[in-house]
Amino acid sequence: MATGALGAALLDKENVGLAKPLDGKAGLGAKRPLDGGVAGGDAKQRKSALQPLSANVVAGGSAGAASAGPLSAPCQPVAMGPPPPRAAASGRAPSGVEAAPAARERSTSGAAAAPRRWQLTDFDIGKPLGRGKFGNVYLARERKSKYIVALKVLFKNQLQQSNVEHQLRREIEIQSHLRHPNILRLYGYFYDATRVYLILEYAARGELYKELQRAGSFDEGRTATYIASLAKALIYCHSKHVIHRDIKPENLLLGLNGELKIADFGWSVHAPNSRRKTLCGTLDYLPPEMVEGSYHDAAVDVWSLGVLCYEFLYGQPPFEAAGHSETYKRILRVDLKFPASPERSDGVKHLIRKLLVKNPKERMPLEQVLQHPWILANADPAVLQRAT
Template identity: 85%
Template sequence: MATAGVGAALLDKENVGALGGKALEGKGALGKRPLESGSGGADAKLPRKSALQPLSANVVAGSAGSAHSGSAAKPLSSAAGSMGPPPPRAATSGRGASEAGAVPAARERPASGGAAAARRWQLTDFDIGKPLGRGKFGNVYLAREKKSMYIVALKVLFKNQLQQSNVEHQLRREIEIQSHLRHPNILRLYGYFYDSNRVYLILEYAARGELYKELQRAGSFDERRTATYIASLAKALIYCHSKHVIHRDIKPENLLLGLNGELKIADFGWSVHAPNSRRKTLCGTLDYLPPEMVEGSYHDSAVDVWSLGVLCYEFLYGQPPFEAAGHSETYKRILRVDLRFPADPARSDGAKDLIKRLLVKKPADRLPLEQVLQHPWIQANADPAVLARAT
């Protein structure tokens, strides 16, 4: 695909489809916990790393050739505006000036239903603040929409890196799925736009950052906090599955915390919209892979139930349940469902019972998400406000 073609391809919803079984270089078949051969041999596993690392560069710096390279970045703090969605505009935004000629500031297209015209987003609509994180394909920045003063997170993806890793179709699918989801425990994708070099995603700002870093600092979470997170995730996944969306990569690195500590699913890069509910692509992260994926069998939404069990274990004990010295040994433990509960930290029988009901080899025998919310341990420990919420 030509350099200018990534943004245009985002508009082609007919191209949004399955991965077709192809492993992606960007995340790899095993996700963001990289596996490589090292001093320990072919099965050696590298230390686990956070999906986002600190940045010192600014999005505006070094942007020669961009339509907005002359825009000056302004200092910005999270307190400098209201957190929330920017005013609605056309969801599929136009090219930057360097790609399609000069774009007038008032360029508009009629909105649906005869409503007032909605101008397309561009980088000059935002004040760019501090970097929030970095990934393989680009960076995330704190940003403020100038007119409304709303605080958002601006994810900047570099087209050449997307093309080199052949993941344009994955980005299209991620945008198509996440932009249509509305749930308090799912990070909102408000819109996107692009120029000749980059694609920009306008995302909800999660003020308290990555859950994985919080887990690293704490070592593990207590039962009340864990139960609240699991109940929140169960509700979010029930919602996703009702929309025929399978997430397929639930793990701490893909979860953020909102201003009040509420959990947000933030990464839908491996998600699929699968009305037939049968997929065969190996994807996700090694420690979270369910047995059916390890075996190369067809899988359905029950993979998210398995991941919820792994997550519950990791929250309570500080490490995944099937972790081993090498990834081949991890595969074996997953296939055997070799579940062991360490004596330290001490956890209740109720917590262990829920985990054992979720980590079941046969997908059909895993505890349904609706019953997760009714489990006695969840009922006794989760925040009542979360349990009482309709969704």
């Protein structure tokens, strides 16, 4: 596909995504400039066409979010296990985020109760944490274990109107099966007549993108630690035949101890055959094979890791340009330039060059990223020594 034609199709859109975006308009999406600043206390973000189902799980309410009643005790992360596993439940709940009547299902014989299923009465609902296109995120506490979680409430009618039910099912299926310290846990879900509820791990230190905006850029030690953490998480995902396809700062959260967590699997796919052709993700992070409309595989995540490393160090993505068409051209040429300021080491520039290679087969494997001299010299040893 010619870059000019593709660039024209992206005008006045915010995200790269489906052939029919969620707003129902024709054409694909585009990018959001990094220097968007802060409005009303919330940073502007490059959002994928599929609104994150597990993003914005952060401390503090979003601007303009309706206030919710406080919990009976302060919501602080506690050292205990996740809420006990239960099955997804249907049933009905009154309008608004209020408690639903308790309900237990019994076996056909009526002799014994079936496993207890999640419902809204199992949680104390706290302050709102964020708003999305399809619903809101609330701080919550599971009543029995007192475990703190983030509860995302999605409205069925909005999901149906945008025709993304299948993407929600896919995201739940993928994320609920992933167990890695650098991947946000999806503990479970339940639903009623009008809403779907996702029970998510609470990332106490919030969005990495906002931290990057505040800092402008990260030093090499912090960047190396984040890249090593992500490399381990992506190695794990790829071992499960999961391709993420939308690695970027907005999709990363920070846990209580500052550990990085991948939080949005809206564009991820389980692809045992490893060859896909869907154009998805965010413009600045698209690899050349997606721009060209060619088949892609797990190597798209390797490219995104290189773009992310560059953005961490310089505060902007490497191929950013004034227009969408020019950005596409720079990606296809791999027009990689390193600013003189801030000054960065030759070691990290070497790593970035090895990740941002046009031919997917020639990109540095993630296992070799963890053995790169710059990573070994700068990343937190505790992260490098961790088994996974």
